[in-house]
Amino acid sequence: SQQGEEDPQALSIQEGENATMNCSYKTSINNLQWYRQNSGRGLVHLILIRSNEREKHSGRLRVTLDTSKKSSSLLITASRAADTASYFCATASYSTFIFGSGTRLSVKP
Amino acid sequence: SQTIHQWPATLVQPVGSPLSLECTVEGTSNPNLYWYRQAAGRGLQLLFYSIGIDQISSEVPQNLSASRPQDRQFILSSKKLLLSDSGFYLCAWSVRTGARNTIYFGEGSWLTVV
Numbered sequence A: 001s002q003q004g005e006e007d008p009q010a011l012s013i014q015e016g017e018n019a020t021m022n023c024s025y026k027t028s029i030n031n032l033q034w035y036r037q038n039s040g041r042g043l044v045h046l047i048l049i050r051s052n053e054r055e056k057h058s059g060r061l062r063v064t065l066d067t068s069k070k071s072s073s074l075l076i077t078a079s080r081a082a083d084t085a086s087y088f089c090a091t092a093s094y095s096t097f098i099f100g101s102g103t104r105l106s107v108k109p
Numbered sequence B: 001s002q003t004i005h006q007w008p009a010t011l012v013q014p015v016g017s018p019l020s021l022e023c024t025v026e027g028t029s030n031p032n033l034y035w036y037r038q039a040a041g042r043g044l045q046l047l048f049y050s051i052g053i054d055q056i057s058s059e060v061p062q063n064l065s066a067s068r069p070q071d072r073q074f075i076l077s078s079k080k081l082l083l084s085d086s087g088f089y090l091c092a093w094s095v096r097t098g099a100r101n102t103i104y105f106g107e108g109s110w111l112t113v114v
Helices: none
Strands: A005-007 A010-014 A019-024 A031-037 A043-050 A055-058 A061-066 A071-076 A085-093 A096-099 A103-108 B003-007 B010-013 B019-026 B032-038 B044-052 B055-058 B065-070 B073-078 B087-094 B103-105 B109-113
Touching: A005 A085, A010 A019, A019 A103, A031 A061, A031 A071, A043 A055, A043 A061, A043 A071, A043 B103, A071 A085, A096 B032, A096 B044, B003 B087, B019 B032, B019 B087, B019 B109, B032 B073, B044 B065, B044 B073, B055 B065, B073 B087
Parallel strands: A010 A103, B010 B109
Antiparallel strands: A005 A019, A019 A071, A031 A043, A031 A085, A055 A061, A061 A071, A085 A096, A085 A103, B003 B019, B019 B073, B032 B044, B032 B087, B044 B055, B065 B073, B087 B103, B087 B109
């Protein structure tokens, strides 16, 4: 079964708006990561948050982690058309990484 | 810097034919290596992972097998492809230890079984 599950499955917004994606997971984790995938390409690492961290920023990205609720959120501020992609959360446990089903973000110019 | 190469990028194979996808990592030693499959518009399914030469774990029973003949080479194979094997296959690597463990992906291989 999938460890991480994102919602919404799809999100369509206008350029300049903020996009928020959520991820839930089931078991204890060492860290949680967010990845981006452009259509037909490999995944690219965006940001990692460790289990003892609650919030992390990187440019226009803000990630939060609530280990009590086993959930994380990714916020993209001031979105751009180039942010159109699928976004996945992944949890690392021992030697493996488990990915959710992703959120397909569409940013309209 | 580390790089990961995966090939071929695209292939169309008839049902019942064999498959071989190759992946190599450069610039690092003793990486963990992974094969994932992604159905169209879906998430990633972990197929195999390897923590060392000839040490391979299978996550899902498949018509597929994996081999790691060298430290930085990971091969995904099938003796006889099924239609259901169609998908996007991604090779990936990570360093072995640490809470900051991050996984890095190749560009993927599109497989269409006809």
